[in-house]
Amino acid sequence: MSDSTHHNTTTTTTTDRGGNSGIAFIVGILVVVVAVIGFFVFTNVGVSGSDASDINVTIEESAPAADAQGAAQDAANAVEGAAKAVEDAANGN
Numbered sequence: 001m002s003d004s005t006h007h008n009t010t011t012t013t014t015t016d017r018g019g020n021s022g023i024a025f026i027v028g029i030l031v032v033v034v035a036v037i038g039f040f041v042f043t044n045v046g047v048s049g050s051d052a053s054d055i056n057v058t059i060e061e062s063a064p065a066a067d068a069q070g071a072a073q074d075a076a077n078a079v080e081g082a083a084k085a086v087e088d089a090a091n092g093n
Helices: 020-042 065-091
Strands: none
């Protein structure tokens, strides 16, 4: 009998396109932007005053309630006048 020898050769080819480098660059930029925003949010850099957490809000009444009702009536009269003018224009008057 004759001896028979079998040889098998396996070839594997890998291709590297480098398509993920653009995504990695964008993710890196986003990480830096979030870190900078976090720095300014969690530290009081750029806030003037002795205590950056001290905020005072003052609301003053500028007109009495009677003046507000008069202003509301004036606004209603203006709307009625505008509606009358539009109606007259539509009718050709």
